[in-house]
Amino acid sequence: MKKEASLRREEEGRGLVDHLLSLLRSIKLTIFLLILLAILSIVGTLITQNATPQEYVARYGVSLYEVLNFFNLFDMYHSGWFTAILLLLVLNLIACSLERIPTILKQVLRSSDRKGIETSELKNLPFVERLGRLPFSENMVEEIRRYVRKSFGPCEKVETQAAITLYCEKGRFSRLGVPLTHLSVVIILFGAILGSWYGFKGFVNILEGEATDHIYLRVRDREIPRPLGFSVRCDDFQLIFYDLPGKTEKHVKEYVSHLTILEDGREVLKQAIKVNHPLHYKGLAFYQSSYGALYDATVAILWRDNKREKVTLKLSEGETTPIPGSNLFLRLLRYAPQVHNLGEGIQVALLGPSQTPQAFWLVRGAPLFEPPGGGTIALRLEGIETREYTGLQVAKDPGVWIVWFGCGLMILGLFWAFFFSHQRLWVRIPLDSSKEEIILAGSTNKNRLGFERTFTKLADEIRSRLGR
Template sequence: MNKIYDLFASIKLTVVLLLILAATSIFGTVIPQDWQPFQYQQHFGDFGYRVIQFFSLTDMYHSWWFQLLMSILVVNLLVCTLKRLPKTMKVVKISNPSVSRERIQKMRIRDAIESKLSLEKSWEAALDVIRKAFPRIHLVKQDDGSKGVIAEKGRYSRFAVYAVHFSILLILAGALIGSFTGFDGFMNIDEGTENNIVITFGKRKMIELPFRVRCDKFTVTFYKTGQPKDYVSDLKVIKNGEVVKAKDIRVNDPLRYDGISFFQSNYGVNLKSAKIKLVDHKTGREIDVTLPYRQTVNIPGSDYQMQLVDFKEDFSGFGPALGIMIFKKDSEPTGSWILVNFPKFHGNLLGPYKVTVDSVEKRYYTGLQVKKDPGVWVVWVGCTLLMIAIALTFYTSHRRVWVRAEASNPGSVIYLSGNCSKHRSAFRKEFEMLVKEIKRQVSDS
């Protein structure tokens, strides 16, 4: 048990974990996240894709082993903090309030001031300087008739390193909260329609939102080169049949509602409807039919029904094509691809009908990245605290001075010594200024 405790209390373990996390983060940066399976197979081959899939590198930051590494680091920081905190508390606390001449003379930073003033007057002058320079003083009762004081400032700077630990724990906790309770996925909404289903990246899970998002209008503008210049989605959040929030979103200007962010990610074109002409093989009767996308339509004067189920911009090099199914009630449906630009194509057949396409109506869809990260505010608080804690760690120090005044013949002698947790050269200059000011006050008195 002690070995396990010592392992988790080891700084070496912290360094190793940080190096592993840094190295694995390179994989998460080099290997694209949340691609489609065929994209990984095209770029890395079948074997490479199997390796990537085995180690969950398609969504690495949500993988079990990455979460395990962060959890171990959290435990490591907690144990390190709990092990070292009592020692720091002991150093901060003045456990031995002795101001002996021998102790002062053993310290590296020390000085002595001889004065012609009596002990009481020289001590009063020295104490006045000490009080102005140090906010915290501790008067020490001496048994030999001398005077003593221990003064300090910056005592809490010793806890700055624990603030660093705590801020890192907050960042890791926020990341774990987001990893376990949040999600990152996408949602496509046709212009004029609404949706509440999010498909997550990586594992491709379906998440049903407790509200619906409607895209009333999608607008895209282009450069002269044909590249998209700007695209805007007019979104409305609908809950219990009422619009609770509305916003025009564009790239880097998302809509946020109920802790969920909707980012403008991409756009595309979907089929809205198609007008087709049916010619009966036997009778030669012509029927004009409008097929809304993915809606069942009855064929006038027959028992047949049709549904436009799919659309391809380029079907095997023959241009746009419609995927249409035909069926009767209580019968298995059949279907075929109908070429839009080749009305005389012999394959444009559905059941008893020859099919030609009169027109196709398309509409834009907006592609949204949908993200929920409940831990993001915890991460931001941790980052802010980390910046403050690092500044305190590097630019503040715990400084103490021991002052002893004793009577001599004639006058009195003031002995001083000092110590600091870091920045020794700066403290030495501060100590010299303190001694100089005490000398001046003693001589002026």
């Protein structure tokens, strides 16, 4: 009984494995996965990838943002579930190919064993023409062979006791076009998975004249610094405009960043990058992505009790600066070219212990401003300095060359599969013309119309030459 139960479990296990293998080899699974990937690609196009959490919240709201972020739809192409779908498609293609490759290799690598087939077999081929009965002669055989060679290339002469058969074959290796295309898809998917696992896409903003040795990766709702192993400096950033005579409005033609790569403080590479013209270094690609400006403001601090001397502070956008001689801080929030039509100005927040932060505007050229909660402090905006920065997208994709190789292989495979066919031709010439006719027969695995035209033309030429 134990032995029977064990055998039954083994059979059930084999049945489950066979069922899974059958599913994995299914063309329906291939079609389903391709449609699913197409839909997901559309979703990935509609949902901006790797933006900031603030942008997503502003666009979708907090609730929808949390749902989309949970499913990792903001970095979809690096998610585990997307990689799993690609792996399943790879396994599906490999399984489908392995099932068909033995038959294809047999047809491609083995010499045909049907060169001298009998008349009854020839009549069952897709294309058959009877060329009539003519007395056998070697000259006639060579003449027919010459016509066949002109249309189909070299042919082989097979002699039997009853007949001489001329056998011609071309395009045998075209049968490899389909498995080669399948292989190219597997290689492309492998390159994509490799890039997903070991590649990354980050960003960094660099002020003119400054350098950085790290970038930032957006992972879910966090920005994680990643060291580069070297430094990149922005020497200059330029906006180049179109020269449009008679037009006052300017249109940007190019964004250009002049970058320098530094190794241990030593300049090793200089290059100007533009949109779609990145800088490549150590497997990293630096793309021109955005640009902007940071504003520094010079603010004068005066005390209304005149007990202390005037202090001048240099404020940088986004930074908090202490006010000397007090427990207060100033934070430059943003710059505006126009503040209530009074001119350019800055929005500043006054921070202090045990008090609510107070935000207010300082306008250039305006008189002293006494901020609420500032005690005896009065403020005046004395100057604004603009510092431009370049926004770079930094990408590493170790699988990109594998993908390009796969694309080249796919072009070759598709060209082979669509524009070539495996064609075979037989001309059976009986030694005794009183018993059999001369038969022309052929087959092709595709492009039947093209083969039929060539086949019919050859039959007509042979008939004409033989006087039939």
